[in-house]
Amino acid sequence: MTKTTVETAIRPMTLQDLDAIFLIDRKIRAMGKAITYANLTTERIFTIKKNISYLAKPISYVDLITGDVSELLACGLVAEIEGHVRGFILGKVSHVAEPGTKVGEIVILGVHPDFQRLGIATKLVQAICERFHAAGVRHVRIGLDERDKELISFFEQMGFGVGHRIDYGKTLT
Incomplete structure (x- = not known):
């Protein structure tokens, strides 16, 4: 693939894309x-059953989903090039603070390594932001690891900035 923009179709995610x-x-x-x-895999997001026998080969990962994925699919998009899924984005709409205040959250974004730097991630983020806006969302956020300079730079170029929330954590033993 040459490092130029390619013809990319963005469409809603379906179970068949998993x-x-x-x-x-x-x-x-x-x-x-x-x-x-690093600790948030698509398999974890979609609640994939891991305790199957190694001899039992599922036809598809769809066969291993244990929870309801309708909310994830509702805000999920894929990028297709020549009929093949080459990128994806998952989001969700959350209600925060006052009733009726909606925030769009980008949960995870991924582009196949052979198709990175072709504008696919940009198109996916723009498309999910349009979808959020149509749903009445006025603010979109994503949690990024401060060490992930490449992804931080990408989202800054997309117009995202540091928010006012600070993520505190505690490891329970």
Whole structure:
């Protein structure tokens, strides 16, 4: 693939896209580039059952989903190039503070390593922001790991900035 913009179709995510999405996620992780999403895999987001026998080969990951994924699919988009899923974005709409105040949250974004830097992630973020706006959302956020300079730079170029929330954590033993 040459490093230029390619003809990309953005469309709503369906259950049939999950195998391609999981493959993309695994390829990104294999490269060691999943800093922000190190502990947040697509398999975890979609609640994939892991305790199947190694001899039992599912036809698709869809067969292993244990929860309701309708909310995830409602704010999920994929990027197709020549009929193949090459990128994805998952989001959700949350209600915060006052009743009726909606915030769009980008949960995870991924582009197949062979198709990065072709404008696919930009199109996915623009498309989910348009979808959020149509749903009455006026603010979109994403949690990023401060060490993930590449992803921080990307979202800053997309017009995102540091918010007012500080993430505190505690490890329970």
